[in-house]
Amino acid sequence: MTATFDHGGGVRSLRVPIPDNPLGFTLVYVVDTDRGPVLVDTGWDDPASMDALVDGLTACDTAVSEVHGVVITHHHPDHHGLSGKVREVSGAWVAMHAADASIVRRARETRAERWYTYMAAKLAAAGAPEEHLAPLRSARRRTLPGLSPALPDREIVPGELLELPGRRLRAIWTPGHTPGHVCLHLEEEHPAGLPGHGRLFSGDHLLPEISPHIGLYEDPDDTTVTDPLGDYLDSLERVGRLAPAEVLPAHQHPFTDAPSRVRELLTHHEMRLTGLLTLLATPLTPWQLAERMEWNRPWERIPYGSRTIAVSEAESHLRRLVKLGRAEAVAGSDPVTYVAA
Structure with a gap:
């Protein structure tokens, strides 16, 4: 498949590889x-990824500069x-929502050991x-990706048009x-005349074939008790109501019929929550729950880093069930166990 694609109407896409990741690009x-x-978006900070970005822009008759x-x-x-490198070469501004910009700011100030x-x-x-x-207690000299990301220059304000002349x-x-x-809604008629309201750059929020990871918001310097899965389900419905003609996601491939995909994802998470309640007939820790949940492979074949991510996802679902009054923590348990209410 070609590394660049012309979507029409002055929008093209480049495939920027992600090293050692099953998503590929x-x-x-x-x-x-x-x-x-x-x-x-810009892609992963890696020499091969930067080369792909440079080559892709050249193929689009432009350049990083x-x-x-x-x-x-x-x-x-x-x-x-790669946002920082693009800005160094071009002098471009970098825009991000304030909530993620504050994470970037804290990440830059937090030593890897603290993470x-x-x-x-x-x-x-x-x-x-x-x-x-x-391994977490002994491998503190390693550097983690994303611990020195570029600080954005501009804030993306929800509901407002970005300054794109x-x-x-x-x-x-x-x-x-x-x-x-x-997500970014391009409020312009679809170049191929597809029915719907413009096009939606959906990032990782809405993907055609996979559900994005919804785990707890990990941040050693922010102890706010959040409900990421509740946030996700609410904002999924909001995107569904936009009814864009086409969705341009950050992974996999573009697709149409966003409302149908939104319904599939809402159903997926409701079924998952219901399935977890069955597992929580007996008290389980988040780790024990993750071990018993359905993943894309058996637990014993899930690699180390992915197990950490799986536990975070189990915790976000637990937090949602507790908030809905469908599960509760067992008083006095250590480590804490949860049971269906």
């Missing part, structure tokens, strides 16, 4: 404006990673076994995958 969108190209601005859907390193200590404590509280905790691109706040995730 981030789709970076190039939006033509009267002041030069604006990128939606010509980029006017960068709009970031969310702070994760496969989306925001390892924080994650070890969280996983211990979730009932993780010692063999899972040991000659285009109508409106920010839609869609928290869940991250606190400050945004």
Whole structure:
């Protein structure tokens, strides 16, 4: 498959690889404006990824040096990673929602050791076994991706049009995958005349074949008790009501009929919550719940890092069930266990 694709109406996409990741690549969108190209996301900070971005822009008859601005859907390193390098070369502005910008700011000020200590404590509280905790306690010299991301210059304000000369691109706040995730609604007639309301750059919020990771918002310097799954379900419905003619996601491929995909995802999470209540007929820690949940492979074949992510997802579902009054923590349990209410 070609590395660049012309979606018509002054929108093209580039495939920027993500090293050692089954998703394979981030789709970076190039939006033509009267002041030069604006990128939606930039891809992972890696030499091969930067090469792909450079080559892709060349194939689009432009260059990194010509980029006017960068709009970031969310702070994760496969989306925001190359923003700083693009800005260094081009002088482009970088825009992000305030909630994710504050995470970027804190990440830059937090030593890697603090992250390892924080994650070890969280996983211990979730009932993780010692063999899972040991690497976190001993591997503190490693650098983590995304710990020195570029600070954005501009704030994306939900509901407002972004400053893209000659285009109508409106920010839609869609928290869940991250606190400050945004989708971007291109309020222009679809170039192929497809029925619906413009096109939606959906980031990781709405993907054609997979459900995005919805875990707890991990941040050692913010102890706010949040409900990411509740946030996600609410903002899914908001995007469904937009009824865009086409969705341009950050992974996989573009698709139509966003309301149908939204219904599928809402049904998926409701079925998952119902299934968890069955498992919680007996008290379980978040780790024990994650071990018993259905994933894309058996638990014993899930690699180390993915188990950490799975536990965070189990916790976000637990938090939603507790908030709905459908599950509760068992008083006095340590590590804490949960049971269906």
